[in-house]
Amino acid sequence: MTLASPTRIALAGIGKIARDQHIPHIAASPDFELVAAVTGHAAPDGVPGFKTIDEMMAAMPDVQAISICTPPRGRLSLIQQALDHGLDVMIEKPPAATLSEAQAFARAAEQAGKVLFATWHSREAAAVEPARQWLATRTIRRVAVNWKEDVRVWHPGQAWIWEPGIGVFDPGINALSVITRILPRPLLLDAAELRFPSNRDAPIAADLDFTDTAGVPVRVEFDFDQTGPQTWDVDVETDDGQLKLSMGASQMAVDGTPVDVGDEPEYARLYRRFAECLRDRVSDVDLSPFVHVNDAFLLGRRVTVGEFSE
Amino acid sequence: MTLASPTRIALAGIGKIARDQHIPHIAASPDFELVAAVTGHAAPDGVPGFKTIDEMMAAMPDVQAISICTPPRGRLSLIQQALDHGLDVMIEKPPAATLSEAQAFARAAEQAGKVLFATWHSREAAAVEPARQWLATRTIRRVAVNWKEDVRVWHPGQAWIWEPGIGVFDPGINALSVITRILPRPLLLDAAELRFPSNRDAPIAADLDFTDTAGVPVRVEFDFDQTGPQTWDVDVETDDGQLKLSMGASQMAVDGTPVDVGDEPEYARLYRRFAECLRDRVSDVDLSPFVHVNDAFLLGRRVTVGEFSE
Numbered sequence: 001m002t003l004a005s006p007t008r009i010a011l012a013g014i015g016k017i018a019r020d021q022h023i024p025h026i027a028a029s030p031d032f033e034l035v036a037a038v039t040g041h042a043a044p045d046g047v048p049g050f051k052t053i054d055e056m057m058a059a060m061p062d063v064q065a066i067s068i069c070t071p072p073r074g075r076l077s078l079i080q081q082a083l084d085h086g087l088d089v090m091i092e093k094p095p096a097a098t099l100s101e102a103q104a105f106a107r108a109a110e111q112a113g114k115v116l117f118a119t120w121h122s123r124e125a126a127a128v129e130p131a132r133q134w135l136a137t138r139t140i141r142r143v144a145v146n147w148k149e150d151v152r153v154w155h156p157g158q159a160w161i162w163e164p165g166i167g168v169f170d171p172g173i174n175a176l177s178v179i180t181r182i183l184p185r186p187l188l189l190d191a192a193e194l195r196f197p198s199n200r201d202a203p204i205a206a207d208l209d210f211t212d213t214a215g216v217p218v219r220v221e222f223d224f225d226q227t228g229p230q231t232w233d234v235d236v237e238t239d240d241g242q243l244k245l246s247m248g249a250s251q252m253a254v255d256g257t258p259v260d261v262g263d264e265p266e267y268a269r270l271y272r273r274f275a276e277c278l279r280d281r282v283s284d285v286d287l288s289p290f291v292h293v294n295d296a297f298l299l300g301r302r303v304t305v306g307e308f309s310e
Numbered sequence: 311m312t313l314a315s316p317t318r319i320a321l322a323g324i325g326k327i328a329r330d331q332h333i334p335h336i337a338a339s340p341d342f343e344l345v346a347a348v349t350g351h352a353a354p355d356g357v358p359g360f361k362t363i364d365e366m367m368a369a370m371p372d373v374q375a376i377s378i379c380t381p382p383r384g385r386l387s388l389i390q391q392a393l394d395h396g397l398d399v400m401i402e403k404p405p406a407a408t409l410s411e412a413q414a415f416a417r418a419a420e421q422a423g424k425v426l427f428a429t430w431h432s433r434e435a436a437a438v439e440p441a442r443q444w445l446a447t448r449t450i451r452r453v454a455v456n457w458k459e460d461v462r463v464w465h466p467g468q469a470w471i472w473e474p475g476i477g478v479f480d481p482g483i484n485a486l487s488v489i490t491r492i493l494p495r496p497l498l499l500d501a502a503e504l505r506f507p508s509n510r511d512a513p514i515a516a517d518l519d520f521t522d523t524a525g526v527p528v529r530v531e532f533d534f535d536q537t538g539p540q541t542w543d544v545d546v547e548t549d550d551g552q553l554k555l556s557m558g559a560s561q562m563a564v565d566g567t568p569v570d571v572g573d574e575p576e577y578a579r580l581y582r583r584f585a586e587c588l589r590d591r592v593s594d595v596d597l598s599p600f601v602h603v604n605d606a607f608l609l610g611r612r613v614t615v616g617e618f619s620e
Contacts, residue, residue: 076498097609098498098499098605098608099601099604099605099608100496100497100498100499100598100601100602100605101498103601104496104498104523164502164609164610164611165609166608186410186414187410188386188408188411188414189410191474192474196612201611201612213414288410291410291413292410293608294408294409294604294607294608295408295409295604297604297607297608298408298409298476298603298608299407299408299474299475300474301474302506302511302612
């Protein structure tokens, strides 16, 4: 489906993810037209840039929606400003710095009668929906998640990733967003270990042991210091075959045999989904991956490991 | 108000808080009759004890409700069993070991059509409602919370308090339950410091800096190693006087002059409130104090301090 006319959308936070994903996918979408940027840095080519949403709306009152890619700190005030100007809002993950903030802006959007789409881009990976359907008819015995990447490659020089809070859960929350979508039952955390570099206030690695509400064990391992091959895998053992998702759930195999799930990029589907939310005037705010992160920080045993150097 | 006939209630978890508070206040309530206990230890005098809810319901199918005072770990399965047997449920704070669990049993109670009362006993302290009303008509400038007690006195030999997780937030969540009730706007955590004894996996002290959604600063200090005088104070500076709550919000003063708020005990009001929930068939589950604890663990900078010895 496409909207009757493209929605005039602004982009806030012009960093790596905006340039790598949002700008090209908005350009390719029939549903959106990128008309402005809110940024303290350079605006994308051919798009007027503004320091604040207030300045943008004073100059361009016909902006209809905003896609927010700033780091999670300070989201509530940005979203509140956007809602005050009557904008519909889409936000990058993680949704906020704290759960209280996320709950506050979810309520604010509801009260304002505006659409809020709290995105989980990994849920739009090509194998997620086929995997969900494949699992729905089988009995799951155990699940193993390995999400291991090199922070130096994916967050080069990004100070916010090491502020007290998210750390390795920034990529890890992608895995949590996938498994909370494909698995049929809620997950409960039994125990966790969080490993903090001695010179950082955020974890660089974590192991999480969940069981689902039917008692199925789900073992999750995150590592942010994985040089060499990168791993973004979910393995599910069932009574009727072994499912493997790899490359961030963009690929799927059953008992070692690849399954064709197409290759549509995550952000193409993400903007299509936002267009659907706008057409139907419904918000999509599922905070459960973020709640699992909170559980891990509350319940996780902390271990100090060696210094991290970039 | 009283219920038409007393509700036949069971008590699960016969520890310090059950003996100090629940048993005498159920005995004094016209709304409840204590008919059974679920415990691995000794049942209260004159009350039959059972190892599990299943055993109790097999022997005494006319039990109508259960009040759960076990440590937070394992609450979900206890509450699910209670709901499966058609019981209405009241739970001690903190509500659960993780937020996912608390959200899961809140959904389960709703689906079962049963009453769930997630209690915050400190919200029933005598000065809370007078303080809320006094603050409602004034402009608040700043708030200071000091909640400092000796864990050796209040949790003697209780291993669960030092498991990864709650620690000093067990008393601290009482303060959070009070301020989230008396202050007019939601609170957002800006920064926190959590101090962990070098030989424990839970914090013994914490400082939290909040602002409310109108920008009012709220400074919160928790300490679990306070020997000598114990402190459970909330100080609120307004445009029209200084409010002080002390002794866990059981006492109130304005500009240093005591205000008579009566002296009804917290747990008398707590059971009266549960009776109201049962009469109206409505649940009361506000997880916001627990969400603030989660925020503190996610965002809090961790500092290791000296060993704790009992």
